[in-house]
Amino acid sequence: MRKPTKAVLTGAAVAALLVPCTVNAVANSGRGRPHQDTSATTLGALGKRAGLRIGTAVDTSALAEDASYRARAASEFTSVTPENVMKWDAVEGQRGRYDWSEADKLVDFARANGQLVRGHTLLWHNQLPGWLTTADLGADELRAVLRKHITDEARHFKGRIWQWDVVNEAFDDDGTLRDSIWLRKLGPGYIADAFRWAHEADPKAKLFINDYNIEGVNAKSTALLELVTRLREQHVPIDGVGIQGHLAVQYNAPHDIAANMKRFDDLGLETAITEADVRIPMPSDSTGQEAQAEGYDVLLRGCLLTRRCTDFTVWGFSDTYSWVPSTFEGEGAATSSTRTTGPSPPTGRSWTT
Numbered sequence: 001m002r003k004p005t006k007a008v009l010t011g012a013a014v015a016a017l018l019v020p021c022t023v024n025a026v027a028n029s030g031r032g033r034p035h036q037d038t039s040a041t042t043l044g045a046l047g048k049r050a051g052l053r054i055g056t057a058v059d060t061s062a063l064a065e066d067a068s069y070r071a072r073a074a075s076e077f078t079s080v081t082p083e084n085v086m087k088w089d090a091v092e093g094q095r096g097r098y099d100w101s102e103a104d105k106l107v108d109f110a111r112a113n114g115q116l117v118r119g120h121t122l123l124w125h126n127q128l129p130g131w132l133t134t135a136d137l138g139a140d141e142l143r144a145v146l147r148k149h150i151t152d153e154a155r156h157f158k159g160r161i162w163q164w165d166v167v168n169e170a171f172d173d174d175g176t177l178r179d180s181i182w183l184r185k186l187g188p189g190y191i192a193d194a195f196r197w198a199h200e201a202d203p204k205a206k207l208f209i210n211d212y213n214i215e216g217v218n219a220k221s222t223a224l225l226e227l228v229t230r231l232r233e234q235h236v237p238i239d240g241v242g243i244q245g246h247l248a249v250q251y252n253a254p255h256d257i258a259a260n261m262k263r264f265d266d267l268g269l270e271t272a273i274t275e276a277d278v279r280i281p282m283p284s285d286s287t288g289q290e291a292q293a294e295g296y297d298v299l300l301r302g303c304l305l306t307r308r309c310t311d312f313t314v315w316g317f318s319d320t321y322s323w324v325p326s327t328f329e330g331e332g333a334a335t336s337s338t339r340t341t342g343p344s345p346p347t348g349r350s351w352t353t
């Protein structure tokens with residue numbers, strides 16, 4: 001435990017996001033410093049006492065169109081991640097023609113609100129522009145294109161990004177490297193190259209590798225551990241490991257997350273929970289919601305127990321803007337703002353007859 005006061009930040013507090021009275025109830029629960037102000041506690045403030053940034057993914061359309069979303073995004077969080085607008089297809093839809101406008105607006109928003117920005121993401125196999133995926137470029141040209149992309153983007157935002165997700169989702173669940181265009185054409189060295197290029201372009205940004213299903217100790221997290229160990233030995237400029245934290249209540253929560261994160265911490269790497277959400281088969285009921293609170297709690301506790309865990313980011317709020325319903329059929333209610341202050345009535349079950 002880093003400080004006694006951090007106990008006020010609990011999974012329940014996160015789960016109660018956007019329900020300020022509950023956040024205050026947690027803050028006043030007697031487990032932390034007595035907290036008299038019942039009107040103004042935010043997750044960001046609770047996180048600060050625990051030495052943690054609390055972030056959210058930001059949907060920039062919602063930010064432009066929904067005033068209450070904008071107010072919450074500004075007040076509850078101390079860091080932000082662009083949900084989509086820094087991805088390759090968003091910034092270079094046409095080859096050689098950059099459009100940084102949406103991403104710039106978010107960076108400006110963060111600056112105006114005293115928030116740090118997690119850049120997301122420089123290299124991924126998804127959300128690539130069509131001109132790139134259809135071109136069937138040879139290895140040399142593809143490598144040059146990737147180098148230019150990473151260099152131009154990291155340079156554009158130079159000095160304004162706290163942490164970059166340089167490489168996103170490079171592994172399969174069995175611990176082998178993902179069969180992506182990058183691995184197929186460039187070989188496994190593309191990962192070290194990406195970090196070197198990003199560091200050259202923005203030497204002060206903290207550079208992360210980010211993935212899902214690496215919360216607990218398993219084949220994938222162990223393969224990632226071996227990779228980052230090798231990268232450190234080779235003096236590749238990598239600073240941290242991002243653990244996405246996309247959970248689903250029908251699977252066991254990763255109770256060994258702290259033990260897993262310690263393995264990275266012991267290498268001197270920073271860690272972060274970068275995309276927390278906990279989805280529920282719909283319709284959600286109180287059982288699902290309790291399991292969801294446990295999921296958030298496990299993720300948050302993992303971070304709180306890990307010395308160099310810098311931030312806990314939720315993948316958006318509220319359910320209106322969540323990616324889950326359109327991605328996972330029959331599942332939803334995944335954001336922390338689903339929660340209400342009391343238990344919801346059970347649905348679909350009855351014990352009165």
Ligand code: XIL
Pocket residue numbers: 083084168244275323
């Ligand atoms: C998702 C966004 O939330 C969606 O809006 C988009 O359509 C697809 O991508 N892992 C990641 C994120 O690293 O970038 C993904 O974001 C969710 C999974």
